[in-house]
Amino acid sequence: MIFNILKFVFDNSLSKPEKEDHWDDKTQRVDITFKNLRERGFFKQLADGYNITCPNIFIECKNYSKDVANPEFSQIHNRLNNIRGQFGIIVCRKIRNFQNIKTRQITLAKDNKYVIILDDSGIKKIVEWKIKNEDNQINDYLEARFKELI
DSSP states (O other): OHHHHHHHHTTTTEEEEEEEEEETTTTEEEEEEEEEOOSSHHHHHHHHHHOOOOSEEEEEEEOOSSOOOHHHHHHHHHHOBTTTBSEEEEEESOOSOHHHHHHHHHHHHTTTOEEEEEOHHHHHHHHHHHHTTOHHHHHHHHHHHHHTTO
């Protein structure tokens, strides 16, 4: 379901969505991968404004009732690099301990790997904005989540 939601929400800024995309000679599987069109909005700003390599946007989906922890952050950390892309998203159900999550995100950012978290409430917001054709709201929301890392 998240695959279809994100395909809908990011249709103007990301392309070629792949579900369960294989990398590294098929030794790694990414839940969702998009190609960055870099034509407008938040993803263009990552590349142009922040000089973050992001030809691919990696998304890991965690349908957990508990907070994502070190294994999930290590997983996406292994996906990101200076060639494939330095930006990813973890989609999860709920964040309970914001400080623990923030600490893990900042640790990755120190390694030039940037990961934002979208929980159910964030997904709901961006879908509502998309339905209302308020893409600027989506971009502002994503940028605000990103700026928390830098």
